[in-house]
Amino acid sequence: MLKLILSRAVQGVVVLFVVSALTFALLAAAGGDALGELASEQGASETTLREMRRVYGLDEPLASRYFHWLANLARGRMGESFYYHAPVATIIRPRLLRTLALSAVALALAISFSLALGALAARRKGSLWDRASELVILLTASTPRIVLALVALAVVARTSWFPVGGAGAETLTADFSLLRILPPAVVLALPLVALFLAQAREGLSHALAQDFVQVARAKGLPERAVIMRHALRDALNPLITLTGYAAGSVVSGSVIVETVLGWSGLGALSVNAVRHRDVPLLMGVVMVTATAVLVGNLVADILLRLNDPRLRQDHAQKTRRGTNRSLNLPAPGA
Amino acid sequence: MTDTQPPHPPDTRAAPPPSHADAWERAHAAPGSWRARARRRLARRGKLIAGLGIVSTFYVIAVLANFIAPYDASEQSRQQPFAPPTRIRFQDAEGRWHARPFIYRLRLTDPLARTYGEDTSARFPLALFTRGHTYKLFGLFPTDRHLFGVAADATATPNAPPQRVYLLGTDDFGRDRLSRLLMASRFSLAVGPLGTLLAGVLGVVLGCVSGYAGRRVDALLMRAADAMLALPDLVLILAARAAFPLVLPPSSAGLLLVGIFIAIGWAEMARLARGLVLGLREREFVLAAVSLGLTQKRILFRHILPNASRPLVVQLSLMLPAFLLAETALSFLGVGVQEPAASWGNMLVAASNLTLLGQQPLVLLSPAFAIFLFVLGVRLLSDGLRRDGDGRAR
Numbered sequence: 001m002l003k004l005i006l007s008r009a010v011q012g013v014v015v016l017f018v019v020s021a022l023t024f025a026l027l028a029a030a031g032g033d034a035l036g037e038l039a040s041e042q043g044a045s046e047t048t049l050r051e052m053r054r055v056y057g058l059d060e061p062l063a064s065r066y067f068h069w070l071a072n073l074a075r076g077r078m079g080e081s082f083y084y085h086a087p088v089a090t091i092i093r094p095r096l097l098r099t100l101a102l103s104a105v106a107l108a109l110a111i112s113f114s115l116a117l118g119a120l121a122a123r124r125k126g127s128l129w130d131r132a133s134e135l136v137i138l139l140t141a142s143t144p145r146i147v148l149a150l151v152a153l154a155v156v157a158r159t160s161w162f163p164v165g166g167a168g169a170e171t172l173t174a175d176f177s178l179l180r181i182l183p184p185a186v187v188l189a190l191p192l193v194a195l196f197l198a199q200a201r202e203g204l205s206h207a208l209a210q211d212f213v214q215v216a217r218a219k220g221l222p223e224r225a226v227i228m229r230h231a232l233r234d235a236l237n238p239l240i241t242l243t244g245y246a247a248g249s250v251v252s253g254s255v256i257v258e259t260v261l262g263w264s265g266l267g268a269l270s271v272n273a274v275r276h277r278d279v280p281l282l283m284g285v286v287m288v289t290a291t292a293v294l295v296g297n298l299v300a301d302i303l304l305r306l307n308d309p310r311l312r313q314d315h316a317q318k319t320r321r322g323t324n325r326s327l328n329l330p331a332p333g334a
Numbered sequence: 335m336t337d338t339q340p341p342h343p344p345d346t347r348a349a350p351p352p353s354h355a356d357a358w359e360r361a362h363a364a365p366g367s368w369r370a371r372a373r374r375r376l377a378r379r380g381k382l383i384a385g386l387g388i389v390s391t392f393y394v395i396a397v398l399a400n401f402i403a404p405y406d407a408s409e410q411s412r413q414q415p416f417a418p419p420t421r422i423r424f425q426d427a428e429g430r431w432h433a434r435p436f437i438y439r440l441r442l443t444d445p446l447a448r449t450y451g452e453d454t455s456a457r458f459p460l461a462l463f464t465r466g467h468t469y470k471l472f473g474l475f476p477t478d479r480h481l482f483g484v485a486a487d488a489t490a491t492p493n494a495p496p497q498r499v500y501l502l503g504t505d506d507f508g509r510d511r512l513s514r515l516l517m518a519s520r521f522s523l524a525v526g527p528l529g530t531l532l533a534g535v536l537g538v539v540l541g542c543v544s545g546y547a548g549r550r551v552d553a554l555l556m557r558a559a560d561a562m563l564a565l566p567d568l569v570l571i572l573a574a575r576a577a578f579p580l581v582l583p584p585s586s587a588g589l590l591l592v593g594i595f596i597a598i599g600w601a602e603m604a605r606l607a608r609g610l611v612l613g614l615r616e617r618e619f620v621l622a623a624v625s626l627g628l629t630q631k632r633i634l635f636r637h638i639l640p641n642a643s644r645p646l647v648v649q650l651s652l653m654l655p656a657f658l659l660a661e662t663a664l665s666f667l668g669v670g671v672q673e674p675a676a677s678w679g680n681m682l683v684a685a686s687n688l689t690l691l692g693q694q695p696l697v698l699l700s701p702a703f704a705i706f707l708f709v710l711g712v713r714l715l716s717d718g719l720r721r722d723g724d725g726r727a728r
Contacts (some may be wrong), residue, residue, distance in 0.1 A: 018561040026577045057544040126370060138717070144659045146666060150685045154699065157692040181345055252568035256663050260686055271667050274576040286573055290564050312634040 001305060005298065010220070012294040019290050020283070024069065027279050028062050069283070078287070079280035085273070088284035090229045092266070096288060099258070099265030103250045105181055106188035107243065110196055113189075118200025119227055122208055126256075133201055141194035145253045149260040156183055183245045184261040188253050192246055199242055203235030210234065236307050244300025372378035382718025388711025396519040400469040404483045404499060404514035407466070408674045411498065411508040414440055416448045416690070419503045428455035434459045437484070439497040458497045460469055461485035502695045505684060514676040515701060521671055523680045523708070525588050526658030529595025533657075534650045536596055537603020542634055543670060544604060545611030555604065562601035569658050570598050575669050584675035591670060595657050627640050644719070651716030655709045662705060 072079060078088035121133040156162045162179050207213060208231050216230045217223075254267035266285060273282040395402065422435045436459040438452040464483035470476050484496045502511040544555040562570070574594045582590065614620060615638060623633045627673025664670030673680060678701040685691055685698040 014557070015561050015564045018557065019565060022561065023573050026574060138710075138713065142655070142706065142713040144655070144662070144681075144705055144709055146663055146682065147699075147706050150682060150691075150702055153686065153688070154691050154695045156499065157688045158695070222494055248563075248566040252566040255568050255572070256666070259667065268585050270572055274667075274669060275580070277576060277580070279576075282573060282576055286565065286569060289566060289569050293564055293566060 004301060004305075008294075008298045008301070012291075012298075015294065016287065016290055020070070020073075020287060021066065023283060023286050024066050027282065028065070029162075038075055073287075078284040081273075081278050081281040081284075083276040083278045083281065088280050089167070091281065092269070092284050092288055095265045095269050096292075098263065098290075099251075099254055099267060102181060102184055102188060102254065102258075102263060102265060103247075104186040106192070106250060107246070109185060110189040110192040111239070111243065114193055114196035114200045115232070118197055118235075119232070120202050121201045122204035122231075123223075123227075125205065130201075133197055137194050137198050140190050140197075143190065145187060145191055146256050146260070148255050149184075152183045152187050153260055181263075184257045185265045187257050187261065191253065192249065195242060195246060195249075195277070196239060199239050200235060203238055204231055207231040207234040233307065237304060240300050240304050240307060246298040247296030251289050251292065279322060360363055364589055370439055378718055380718075383716045385711050385713070385715030385718055388707060392519065392523060392711065393464075395506060395516065396523045397472070399516040399520050401471060401479070402481045403510070403516040404464075404466060404480050405510040406467045406469075407509065407514045407517040407676050409509065411504070413442065414450075414504055414508045415506050416694075417450055417500055417504040417508070418478050418694060420497075420500045421452075422460065422499070424537055426457060432457075434461070434485075436460060437497055437499055437551045438712075458499075459485045460499060475610065502700055503694065505681075511681070511697065511700070514681060515678075515704060518676040518678050518681060518701065519704065520590060521584065521675070522658060522661060522705075525591050525661050526595075528653060529657050529661075530599065530654045531593065531594045533596045533599025533653065534603050534646070537600040538607045538639075538646060540600055541604035541607025541609075542611055542639070545608040545615070546634060556608070559601035559604050562598060563605075567598065567656060568660060568663060571595075571664065572667075572669075574598070575664060581672060584671050584677075587671055591661055591664065595660070599657065602653065603646070603649060607642065607646060610645060611638055614638045614641055648720050651712055651719065654712050658709065658712075659705070676718075678702075 016225060069079065078092075080086065081088050081091055084091050114230075117129070117133050117136065120129040121127070122130075124130065141175075162183055204227070208227075210231075213226060213231055216226045221229075251267070254265060256267070257263070258265045258268040259271055266289065270282070270285045270289075272278075273285055349682055417440055420437050420440070422437060424433075424435055425431050426436075427438075436457040438454050439456060439458070441451045441453045443449050443451040457463065460482060461484070462482050463479050464482040464485060465478045466483055468476055468478045482499075484499055498510065500512065501512050502515065505511055505514065542554045555620075565573075571594055578590055611634075620633060620637055623637050628637075661670055662677070662679035662682070665672075665677040666682050668680070668683070670679055671677035681701040682699075685702070691698055
């Protein structure tokens with residue numbers, strides 16, 4: 001386990017380094033910066049601009065700026081936002097918490113719904129539940145989040161069930177209530193249902209056809225216990241991996257969902273950073289997001305090993321793909 | 335068979351054909367009766383056909399957009415902002431019925447609340463193939479015919495222009511929303527698919543290179559792909575977009591988006607193509623091709639790629655909705671296609687206004703329904719393609 005975490009950490013640092021260099025180069029390559037916008041909007045003079053560029057260190061060559069930024073990052077500083085006039089870290093922290101809270105609720109909703117419906121559908125092929133879940137998969141897979149978000153907004157506008165506003169809330173607890181978080185969380189969760197439900201249904205029906213399930217039934221266990229204790233455990237592996245990979249989709253989705261439904265998190269912040277061409281802020285957001293996705297994948301891998309004892313042995317680590325049921329590869333040790 | 339010989343215990347080697355077939359069925363066929371299987375196969379075909387139908391309808395509409403659209407997408411009638419969809423009538427205010435559908439003139443009753451009434455003093459009959467603004471059909475033939483509109487002989491009052499027909503109402507500048515929706519489909523249906531296709535081609539080329547070339551190139555390409563995949567699509571696209579001037583004319587914005595999609599989309603495709611190439615190059619038919627002395631290029635393009643084509647096409651159809659939606663999202667956020675040009679994304683901005691959305695939810699969400707329908711079509715298409723592949727493999 002420790003070996004896994006360490007090797008992933010090293011890989012992660014390399015990936016983060018590449019990501020930061022690419023983003024930095026890209027943002028610098030096109031020229032324009034926040035000060036250019038300032039000049040066109042407020043009519044700052046050429047000398048003022050030059051002076052400001054010198055103060056912010058924007059007149060240095062690209063490489064030295066990048067190393068400056070890296071050195072600061074190593075000391076835990078991500079620079080100062082041009083637009084908010086505050087350290088990037090203090091802007092990102094509360095919004096990161098809010099996005100994490102939103103993602104956690106969304107993931108919990110998606111997983112519990114998918115497992116419940118998947119278990120009902122997997123019991124008999126072609127049953128009403130099975131066909132219903134197929135329809136749910138098709139609909140949730142083809143409804144874009146932007147459409148869902150606007151429909152949710154229409155519902156919020158039409159009814160008085162959900163509190164509105166609080167777009168400017170800057171801390172996690174400022175306007176936190178279950179009703180407030182529910183519309184964005186549902187919108188964030190629905191496209192994930194397509195992914196999870198398809199996998200849960202496939203995995204569970206595969207597991208229910210296995211010999212060990214027959215043994216469990218032969219022991220006289222009630223069907224409930226057969227599914228919960230035996231089949232589910234087997235079907236959970238690919239689902240865990242999928243959840244790790246869904247982290248990226250959740251963050252992408254949060255950009256739209258947070259903007260439309262007024263949840264001030266990382267997604268909404270990244271849009272603001274782009275609109276104001278706030279390079280330090282954007283770099284911060286990109287780094288934090290990339291880290292979150294990498295950590296998500298790592299957590300998924302750790303959970304995978306907790307769920308499946310076969311994977312904890314050392315040799316098994318090298319043949320990890322073996323557990324991917326969707327590929328129908330033999331499981332190690334099976 | 336040995337019919338003439340005296341009876342003896344059945345020979346196990348000469349098992350009767352039916353049981354063979356049974357075993358084969360059990361091992362290979364989908365579960366269920368032949369009826370169930372036939373139904374499933376039909377459903378698969380149905381998905382493919384429905385998907386093809388939806389997607390091609392969208393493209394036909396996009397090509398004919400300025401013929402179907404009754405008005406110029408950027409032509410404003412400032413006196414009628416946020417007009418509701420025009421009611422098309424057959425019965426007039428006195429209760430008489432008319433064979434030709436007609437509309438009444440809209441009257442702004444309350445400019446602040448934007449409520450409209452109807453002026454029933456004059457009727458404006460509708461007609462097919464009416465004359466309107468000039469445009470070039472298929473970009474070649476100049477014409478001013480439009481599919482439908484208010485009939486030319488409808489000038490009831492000499493100094494006021496005839497009432498326009500707004501099937502989906504108007505937006506804040508009094509522009510016809512239907513015409514905008516139709517013209518927007520052109521942009522949305524060009525940028526996403528073009529980006530997907532080019533990203534796919536680049537991805538396949540890089541994937542093949544990675545799978546076929548030496549270790550160092552492979553490692554370099556795959557680490558680059560890892561870095562691309564570590565970032566969520568939309569954040570990456572936003573970051574790339576931030577590097578360029580925010581306000582761009584629609585044509586260069588479109589090219590820029592295609593470029594960004596290529597730069598970002600290749601990674602996933604390259605991963606898949608590399609995996610397929612690595613798997614296929616050890617197969618017997620490739621070994622046979624090698625032993626025949628064929629060149630690597632020929633083996634790659636004539637033997638390996640055709641066998642990898644189906645998963646690659648499926649992957650393409652999975653990428654398409656993602657890029658289409660990315661384009662919509664960027665336009666919605668104001669950094670994609672910008673006003674006055676129309677795109678599904680920037681039309682949806684009006685829908686994020688809570689009071690307006692409460693008043694005319696269905697009309698404001700019409701671009702959202704268009705997006706949903708198109709993505710559904712693509713999804714059905716890719717489902718049908720994938721299942722079809724399974725069916726052949728059985």
